[in-house]
Amino acid sequence: MLKLFGSAVAGTLTVAGGATTFYPDSVMHLKKRFLVEAREASSSVNDVNMSHGTKWNYNWDMREPSSLVKPLKQNATPEEIEEYKQAKDKMKPKATRIIVMVRHGQYNLQGRDDSQRYLTELGRKQAASTGQRLGLLYDHYLNKKKEDENGNKQKPRVRLVKSTMTRATETGDIIHQHLPDLDIQPCDLIREGAPCKPDPHTVHWVPDPWDFFQEGARIEAGFRKYFHRADPTQTEDSVDILVCHGNVIRYCVCRALQIDPAAWLRMSVHNGSITVVAVPPSGRVKVTQVGEAGHFSPDMLTFN
């Protein structure tokens, strides 16, 4: 470790000017604390070990090879062990699946139903800019692909999927103009909705419990449809671009990270932003960006 990162404790500890320097008027250091919420505080304020005790579930997508082959008997013969290993190897994924989630652009908040909640002018501009960015990333991805014996690049397995709500359909169609090679398909499972009760709760958004009951299962079905490791027969990496919605994106990030889905409202993602999740053959998910909107000029940044 010392070799890898250099010594973190070498030399004098240099700490950026304390709170009293930056905020000369701080009263916090003068305050006596009353731990009226000691029960809640104890686990995360007084201890440095803040583990929640939940463990990574390797079979989160029901594709862990060991769950797809008949288990070994207690006293298996060497031949049976060899057979088991080969059967498991056959079930091992070979490719990485990348899931790119794009939030729709800014839309008409005054709309009374979905059809009236179309993109604003800025929303269309955001969608075009995100389409352009994805086009650049696609070209870069394509350039790195190997050429076949005829000098042609393999066509990467990339598809566009758009939620069937107006603002996502419009966003998806504008993005499609920048990626005309790709198939584009509609999907109801990734429509906006109430994924699950958020914690902390908020008084600004209180859906009917019925909404969580209905839409929660439907959004979870969307997650299970698109988030999983590759089929063992898939030899090339693939990319799914899902043009969808803020709640769906935040819920899927929680689920992919295997953290409590109730945490979804602790994040916000910009309109037109890009969120990327990679699922390698091992099934060890990597979230590489959440709500990326660095391709927008600052005046294009909106949350709704």
Place this chain on the structure above:
Amino acid sequence: MLKLFGSAVAGTLTVAGGATTFYPDSVMHLKKRFLVEAREASSSVNDVNMSHGTKWNYNWDMREPSSLVKPLKQNATPEEIEEYKQAKDKMKPKATRIIVMVRHGQYNLQGRDDSQRYLTELGRKQAASTGQRLGLLYDHYLNKKKEDENGNKQKPRVRLVKSTMTRATETGDIIHQHLPDLDIQPCDLIREGAPCKPDPHTVHWVPDPWDFFQEGARIEAGFRKYFHRADPTQTEDSVDILVCHGNVIRYCVCRALQIDPAAWLRMSVHNGSITVVAVPPSGRVKVTQVGEAGHFSPDMLTFN
């Protein structure tokens, strides 16, 4: 809810071409599943409710107003109740603190100690591009500030803090060229290190338990120093730009979200990327982007 999002179940359910269309060679639907890992799977595969049972801790930064005033007695008089309310109001933050974490640029991986782990040419280019982006965001932020009676803009409370490791110091100094108005300060607490044992574990990175013991507490100290709601005396919003490291950033994101810190390795952030956490007066943290690198052209995207 139906009003807010439109009906999610209206019309026929449209689902993007099933796995069998996109992956015509899928074998997954033919497989019998053997739930050898049923114990682990049960909580997240068979149930839709995947709550971890951990609750948001409102006093995560020891600044919840109710923890800073003497608790009310059981049979308090109306005057005492009024006094209590006023004392609590005095402790309420008024401003939002924004913490921007920037990962250093690409560096010389062959370096044997910290001083040799300086930025590569690309690393310096990344730092300059990120400095430019932050400069744009700063100008935009400044433009939105109110003018005082003399027509001058209030100077926003923004500071730059850089880890004392070579690659972060270099990155911070390059960024500083694009934000020359700002103070820049060094800090040892946000140097790179081993924050806590990751789950799932990885065979590619196995620090000594001593590293977690020492560096874990030091990085946690860094988190507690910079991540908290504003002092009650702070009237204006403020921004802390921390130029630091991948592990520190991922750990701080977990801590800010109040998720299990062991999840930090389930994320990756690009060199030079921008991660933003807002702490409003309520203490309800919002993570608005993680590992944002959309300001880079695709050929500038690196992870180390």
